[in-house]
Amino acid sequence: MKRKFAFVIATVCTLIIAGCGNGGNNNSANGGNAVKSETETAAPESTKDPAKDVTIKMFQFKVEIAEQLNTLAEEYEKETGVKVEVETHGGGEDYGALLKAELASGSEPEIFNNGGYTALVPYMDRATDLSNEPWVANLIPTAKAPATVDGKLYGMPMNVEGYGLIYNKDLFTKAGITEEPKTLSQLKDAVAKLKAADITPFEATNEWWSMGMHLVNVGLAHQPDPKKFIEELKAGTQTFKGNAVFKQWLDLVDVIFDNAQDNKMTTDYATQIADFASGKAAMMMQGNWTQGDIDKIDPDLNLGLLPLPISDEEGTILVGVPNNYIVNSKSAHPEEAKAFLNWLVSSETGQKYLTKEFKFIPAETNVKTDAADIGQVAVAVQEQSAKALGWNWDMFPDGVTQGFGAAMQEYLGGQLNHDQLLEKLDKSVQDIVKQ
Secondary structure, eight states, X not given: OHHHHHHHHHHHHHHHHHHHTTBOOSSOOGGGTOOOOHHHHSOOHHHHSOOTTOEXXXXXXXXXXXXXXXXXXXXXXXXXXOEEEEEEXXXXXXXXXXXXXXXXXXXXXXXXXXXXXXXXXXXXXXXXXXXXXXXXXXXXXXXXXXXXXXXXXXXXXXXXXXXXXXXXXXXXXXXTOOSOOOSHHHHHHHHHHHHHXXXXXXXXXXXXXXXXXXXXHHHHHTSSSHHHHHHHHHHTSOOSTTOHHHHHHHHHHHHHHHTBOTTGGGOOHHHHHHHHHTTSOSEEEEEGGGHHHHHHHOTTOOEEEEOBOSSSSOOBOEEEOOOXXXXXTTSSXXXXXXXXXXXXXXXXXXXXXXXXXXXXXXXXXXXXXXXXXXXXHHHHHHHHGGGOBOOOGGGSOTTHHHHHHHHHHXXXXXXXXXXXXXXXXXXXXXXXXXX
């Protein structure tokens, strides 16, 4: 399955590269100069002549683009007359729980985020079929998978993202590290050199989602067949405890946790980014979505992206679609919501924000980008995507990854041993599945 998934990601990468011009990945429109077909250029009727006094609401989780998204909404109102209200939740909050509470309160936002796969199931009564929208023809084929049900597409892929170990090249040079570590043994050697140079190797975070989704996913993605493994976990015929891959995975976890900053138990996401960008540590496990926040602190930081190895085989980064924009059929203005999403990926203004402001690796091949737009980390994601493994956490029911995160927080704090951690991961699955 590893080889099969690597082939799929290779296809994604090829298509991204084909659509990104100058080594860019997924976010840039290159000033909106992409060549567009008549279908891509034409705006839906609701965009050309919007209803008066229309307001659509977007309920979204991506805190790192909150400010830019609000500015984009202002631009959209100037161009179309339709107001977009953006409500952002994230940065440690349980977005899924907040969305459920929002809907339960009677509020029906026109657009909300969803990861797809199992996470989409509870919202199928609201998800609008977007299969015939103009932008669908430009999607990277594999980006459709998370939000496709019975051959129909129920979400617009937000973008493509990848994560691994972001590292400070200058601190590596200072420690005398001349080659990028790609295996676990090489990573341990790099850690030893950093410590000898009095440099903190890792900036870790206490965020449940970073550990419960991204870090646990490293072990999931390295399974011979991740989807089969997850289905067997849910069925109770497979366990984390006793699994050979997760035994190896624990070695990687220990390398990171045992060589992180002293205050890791109180380090939230914002602090992790700020401290890393300030040069307080050489590496952090994060993805290209952090580039904008890093640049606010030090735009000249010399960055690279390392794989996450669990053995003496070369590791890989992990690439996937972070989320999808779902159009809520029970909202007041679903047609205006569809028009906004089409404008986002087809207009010069929308494409400029996707690439230059959000620093996204676009999921649409018609959105052009370059390295100056998306940043060093996204370029590294693009370069390594052919060998990358995938994202699997959305194959679990809601609540499971939160359980993973809680267990990882206990392990980070030294409250669990190896066996107890794996047992808690197993319990996190069964507690939800058996409900």
